Amino acid sequence: MWFMYGPPTPNPFGRDQEIAILTRFMxxxxxVSLIGPRRIGKTSVLLASLNRSSLPHVMISVEEFVRGEKGFNLAEFISAYINNVTVTAYSYAGYKFQFMEKTKSYLKQIRELxxxxxxTLNIPELIALIDLVLDKAERGKNLSEEFSRVLDLPQMLAEKLGIQRMVIxxxxxxxLxxxxxxxxxxxxxxxxxWQFQRNVTYVISGSSTGMLREIINTRTQPFxxxxxxMRVNPMDADKSKEFLKRGFEAERVNVTDKEVEEIVSYVHGFPAWLNLVGIKxxxxxxxxSVILSDLPHDDNVINALEADLRKLSSSARSVLTRLANLGGEGSPxxxxxxxxxxxxxxxxxxxxGYVEKExxxxxxxLDPMIVHYLNKGNRSS
Incomplete structure (x- = not known):
C-alpha cells in the first residue's frame, strides 16, 4: 500500500534534499541537530539518511527511558547504549551475534552480551565496564561515573575494530x-x-523544539x-500534491485535482496526516469533503493528539485552544x-513544540490538525 500511517519509513517521499545533506554530514x-514538530517526518529522514550513509550506526529513542513526570531511567539508557553500540560495531567488523530478545530489559540483554x-573478542576495558554497570545498576547505585566511561565506547570500539566512521x-x-x-x-x-571523538558522528533530533533549542542555542549550555x-519542515504544496496523486493512482482511486488541493489545504505538508487521509x-x-470534516473526530487523530496534549498544563491547553479558535495564530x-x-x-x-513565535x-x-481538532472540525479554521 502506498499510504502508511504511524511508523516511520526508511524511504520518505519528497525528502531527497534533506537526506542527501544529512548523509553527507554523517x-x-x-x-547535527535535526529539529521539527511531531509527525513532520524527522525520524523517517533520519532513518533514510542512516541507511543511505552505509555506515555502521546506532539509533536510540531517548523518550523510551522517560518514567513519569520528568523521571528518567539512566541505568536502562546506559544498558541500551552499551548493547547497541557494541553489537553494531562487532557486527560491522564481521563478528556474529545472536541478537537478544527485545522483550527483555536492556540490563538483561547486556548480561547476555x-x-x-x-x-568473540576479549576487550578487557569493555568487559570490566559491562560488569561494573550490571553490578551497580542491580544494586540501585548511581551510575554517573560509569556514564562518562560509556560515552568513550563508540570511539574505543572504532579504533580497536578498524571502523573509520560510525554514527550515533x-x-x-x-x-536527557x-x-x-x-x-x-x-x-x-x-x-x-564527543568533541574529541574523531571516528564518530553524533546526530540528535527532537520534536519538543523549544526544549531542544534551549539545550543547543543557549550560551550558558555546553552544547x-x-x-x-537542521530543520525538517512540512513538504511544500507541490510535493504534497504529487505524493497524493501518485498514491491514489497506485491504489486506483479516482481523485480530482481540486480534491487533492482540498486535502493539502486542510493538513498542509505533514506526512502523517497526508498518509492518514490517503488511507481513509x-x-x-x-x-x-466528508472525510476531512470527520477527520478531527477520527480515533487515530484523537489517540495521537490526546497522548501529547495530556502532557500540557490546564492553562497551556486552554491557551492552545483559544489560539486554535483564532485560526491557529494570534497575539498574547x-x-x-x-x-x-x-x-x-x-x-x-x-x-x-506546539507553537512558534513570529x-x-x-x-x-505548527500542526494544522491540532487547530482542526481543538476547533471540533470547524472547516473555516
Whole structure:
C-alpha cells in the first residue's frame, strides 16, 4: 500500500534534499541537530539518511527511558547504549551475534552480551565496564561515573575494530534533560567526550523544539554552537500534491485535482496526516469533503493528539485552544486577560513544540490538525 500511517519509513517521499545533506554530514563527521514538530517526518529522514550513509550506526529513542513526570531511567539508557553500540560495531567488523530478545530489559540483554563479547573478542576495558554497570545498576547505585566511561565506547570500539566512521543517533534527545536529576552535569560530560571523538558522528533530533533549542542555542549550555541545526519542515504544496496523486493512482482511486488541493489545504505538508487521509480515501471510498470534516473526530487523530496534549498544563491547553479558535495564530492579548498566565502557557507550548513565535509577536500553531481538532472540525479554521 502506498499510504502508511504511524511508523516511520526508511524511504520518505519528497525528502531527497534533506537526506542527501544529512548523509553527507554523517560521512564527514559533522554533528547535527535535526529539529521539527511531531509527525513532520524527522525520524523517517533520519532513518533514510542512516541507511543511505552505509555506515555502521546506532539509533536510540531517548523518550523510551522517560518514567513519569520528568523521571528518567539512566541505568536502562546506559544498558541500551552499551548493547547497541557494541553489537553494531562487532557486527560491522564481521563478528556474529545472536541478537537478544527485545522483550527483555536492556540490563538483561547486556548480561547476555558480555558472554558473547568474551567469546568473540576479549576487550578487557569493555568487559570490566559491562560488569561494573550490571553490578551497580542491580544494586540501585548511581551510575554517573560509569556514564562518562560509556560515552568513550563508540570511539574505543572504532579504533580497536578498524571502523573509520560510525554514527550515533539519539532521537528525542531533549528528554536527557530529565536525567540531570541524578547526573547534573550530563550535557557537560557528553560535550567533553564527543568533541574529541574523531571516528564518530553524533546526530540528535527532537520534536519538543523549544526544549531542544534551549539545550543547543543557549550560551550558558555546553552544547552551544556545537551542532549544525537542521530543520525538517512540512513538504511544500507541490510535493504534497504529487505524493497524493501518485498514491491514489497506485491504489486506483479516482481523485480530482481540486480534491487533492482540498486535502493539502486542510493538513498542509505533514506526512502523517497526508498518509492518514490517503488511507481513509482508499479504504472508505467516501467523498473527500466528508472525510476531512470527520477527520478531527477520527480515533487515530484523537489517540495521537490526546497522548501529547495530556502532557500540557490546564492553562497551556486552554491557551492552545483559544489560539486554535483564532485560526491557529494570534497575539498574547487575544489569548486571555491574565498576561502572566498567558505568557507562562505560551512558554510551555513553545518548549513542547506546539507553537512558534513570529517576528511580529504573533504565535502560530505548527500542526494544522491540532487547530482542526481543538476547533471540533470547524472547516473555516
Amino acid at each position: 560521512r564527514d563527521g559533522q554533528p 558480555i558472554g558473547a563479547v568474551k567469546i 543517533a539519539l532521537d528525542e534527545f531533549q528528554y 534533560k530529565f536525567a540531570k536529576q541524578t547526573t547534573p552535569e550530563i550535557f557537560h560530560v557528553m560535550r567533553s567526550k 552551544y554552537q556545537y551542532f549544525y541545526l 480515501v482508499v479504504v472508505e471510498r467516501r467523498p473527500i 492579548k487575544d489569548l486571555g486577560d491574565n498576561t502572566w498566565v498567558v505568557n507562562r502557557a505560551l512558554s510551555q507550548l513553545m518548549r513542547y 517576528e511580529r509577536g504573533i504565535y502560530t500553531i
